[in-house]
Each structure stands twice: as C-alpha cells, then as structure tokens.
Amino acid sequence: MKIGILSVSQEIYSTQTLLQCGLARGHQMEVIDYRKCSMVIEQGRAEMYYKDFPLSQLDAVIPRITSSFTQMGAIVLSHLKLMKVFSTVKPDALLMARDKLRCLQRMQEVGIDVPQTAYVGNGQPIGPLISMVGGLPVVIKLLESAQGLGVILSESYRNAESTIEAFQQVNERVILQEFIREARGADVRAFVVNGKVVASMKRQARDGEFRSNLHRGATAQSEPLSLQEDYVARTAAKATGLDVAGVDILRSERGPLIMEVNASPGLEGIETFTQVDVSGKIFDFIEKKVNALKNGKVKRKVTI
Ligand code: ADP
Ligand code: MG
Numbered sequence: 148m149k150i151g152i153l154s155v156s157q158e159i160y161s162t163q164t165l166l167q168c169g170l171a172r173g174h175q176m177e178v179i180d181y182r183k184c185s186m187v188i189e190q191g192r193a194e195m196y197y198k199d200f201p202l203s204q205l206d207a208v209i210p211r212i213t214s215s216f217t218q219m220g221a222i223v224l225s226h227l228k229l230m231k232v233f234s235t236v237k238p239d240a241l242l243m244a245r246d247k248l249r250c251l252q253r254m255q256e257v258g259i260d261v262p263q264t265a266y267v268g269n270g271q272p273i274g275p276l277i278s279m280v281g282g283l284p285v286v287i288k289l290l291e292s293a294q295g296l297g298v299i300l301s302e303s304y305r306n307a308e309s310t311i312e313a314f315q316q317v318n319e320r321v322i323l324q325e326f327i328r329e330a331r332g333a334d335v336r337a338f339v340v341n342g343k344v345v346a347s348m349k350r351q352a353r354d355g356e357f358r359s360n361l362h363r364g365a366t367a368q369s370e371p372l373s374l375q376e377d378y379v380a381r382t383a384a385k386a387t388g389l390d391v392a393g394v395d396i397l398r399s400e401r402g403p404l405i406m407e408v409n410a411s412p413g414l415e416g417i418e419t420f421t422q423v424d425v426s427g428k429i430f431d432f433i434e435k436k437v438n439a440l441k442n443g444k445v446k447r448k449v450t451i
Pocket of ligand 2: 294295360395407
C-alpha cells in the first residue's frame with residue numbers, strides 16, 4: 148500500500164518508528180510535511196500536492212500532528228477526507244482531542260468520570276470556582292497544553308489568581324481542576340487502537356513533581372488495567388472519535404478519571420516500557436481497514 152505519515156520531521160521518534168514499521172511490511176511509505184501541502188478544489192474533485200506528488204494516490208495516512216499546528220493539520224485532514232483517503236485520525240476528532248474542555252464535555256456526555264473542572268470566564272472572580280472544584284491546592288491548565296508544559300499546581304488563591312490573570316492577558320484560555328492528591332504523581336496511559344487497549348503503562352512523576360509526563364522526567368512501567376479502566380479507556384477513545392488514541396487516566400478514590408485523550412500519542416515510551424509492537428498494531432488496523440474499503444465491505448460515510 149501507499150501510506151503517508153503526516154509529520155513535521157522524519158527525525159521524530161514516532162515518525163521514524165512508523166516509517167520503519169511500514170517499510171518492513173512492504174508498504175511504500177512517504178513522510179509528508181503537512182504544513183507544505185498545496186490543496187486544490189475544483190468542480191467535483193479535490194486534490195492535494197506535496198512536492199508535485201498528488202496525495203490522492205495514497206491508500207492511507209497516519210497523522211502525527213504537532214500541537215502547535217493543530218488548525219493546519221485539521222484543514223489538511225478535512226481535505227484528505229474530501230479526497231477519500233483513509234486516515235487514522237479524523238479532523239473533528241483531532242480538534243476535540245486538542246481542546247481539553249471540549250474533550251471533558253464529551254466525556255461528561257457519555258457518562259465517563261473526569262476530575263471536577265471549571266472554565267474561568269475572562270476577568271471573572273476565581274475564588275468561588277476554586278471552591279467548586281474542591282479547594283486548594285488547585286490545578287491550572289492551559290486548554291491546549293501538551294507534554295505537561297501548561298499544567299501548574301497552585302497552593303494559594305493569590306497565586307492562582309495572578310497565574311490566571313497572566314494567562315488571560317495573553318489570550319490563553321484556562322481551566323481550573325480538582326487536584327487528585329491520591330494519584331501521588333502517577334497516571335495510567337492506555338493506548339487504544341481500533342477500539343481495543345493494545346498496551347498500557349503507569350507513569351510516575353519524579354520526586355517533587357506532580358506531572359507524570361515522560362517529557363517532564365517521569366519513569367514508567369507496563370501496567371495492566373482493571374476491567375473498569377479498560378472500559379473507560381475504550382469509551383473515551385470512541386467518544387472522541389479516535390481510532391488511535393492515548394488515553395490518560397488518574398486513579399482516584401472514586402474510580403478512574405479521564406484527564407485527556409491524545410490524538411498523536413508518543414510511541415517511544417509505550418513501546419519501550421511495555422515491549423508491545425504498538426506501531427505494528429496501527430498497521431494491522433490500517434491494512435484491515437483499507438482492504439475492507441477496497442473490497443467495498445465498508446461504506447464510506449458521507450454526512451451532510
Ligand atoms: P498535558 O496535555 O500537558 O499532558 P495533562 O492534563 O495530561 O496535560 O496533565 C499533565 C500531567 O499532570 C498528568 O499526566 C498528571 O500526571 C498531572 N495532572 C493533570 N491534572 C491533574 C489533576 N487534576 N490531579 C492530579 N494530577 C494531575
Ligand atoms: Mg497528558
């Protein structure tokens with residue numbers, strides 16, 4: 148098959164792993180910098196070009212959209228959808244996963260528990276909101292945070308207030324969240340492919356840190372999920388519309404809470420710590436799906 152990886156660089160670990168995995172399976176692979184694609188809309192036809200290569204020739208794409216290029220990525224995915232190229236990430240699913248509040252609203256809609264959360268309206272008093280999400284300390288998050296960089300633990304009202312004011316000053320949207328103390332700096336990452344949890348690991352923040360992102364120096368190990376965790380991970384991925392998803396779960400006294408659903412989950416940590424060939428699972432899914440589409444077993448959905 149001809150499969151494109153949408154990525155800003157070949158050098159990124161996950162891009163390289165997917166590239167090698169696809170080549171080893173005999174696919175024709177192309178890394179496509181989606182920021183440099185030209186898109187054409189003509190009567191009855193849509194096309195996209197990358198360095199003169201018409202992307203309608205592709206059987207499938209695996210998007211690895213960086214958080215700073217979400218909007219551009221979604222436009223490219225919408226165009227590929229018009230062109231009927233199969234993608235492991237749909238544009239709407241990408242947009243939902245990249246907005247923490249929208250994602251939490253969706254979890255609420257499908258009955259999945261999340262930490263108590265409040266969106267702070269511009270210039271609004273935050274004292275009452277802090278009480279509503281369980282008091283101090285409180286977690287402050289940028290809606291578009293990634294790799295733990297926009298996540299802060301605030302111990303005082305004064306500090307929380309000035310942090311939020313500073314973010315709002317630069318037009319960043321923020322949420323306040325109940326601090327799940329009993330998680331003790333750990334969370335669980337469940338990797339979901341095509342509706343199944345294919346690998347899972349527990350990540351533990353380093354000493355003095357509450358964020359368990361591997362990019363923030365956390366350590367990890369393979370971790371089996373409880374039946375309930377497996378269910379919420381699959382439901383969260385499905386509700387977001389993601390066929391490939393990294394679902395982050397906090398273990399709380401009232402059960403598993405979904406923190407977020409990642410649309411471009413990293414492969415390095417999960418493959419290293421669990422020894423599962425997650426890339427292979429992604430290709431198994433693509434091969435199955437593309438073959439079914441070719442044989443007309445699956446109808447392409449067109450929604451108006
Ligand atoms: P990012 O998208 O930047 O990774 P997350 O919402 O996943 O943001 O938060 C990063 C990390 O911070 C999580 O993996 C978790 O360890 C910790 N964390 C986030 N929210 C909470 C919370 N409400 N209570 C306790 N720890 C949290
Ligand atoms: Mg996270």
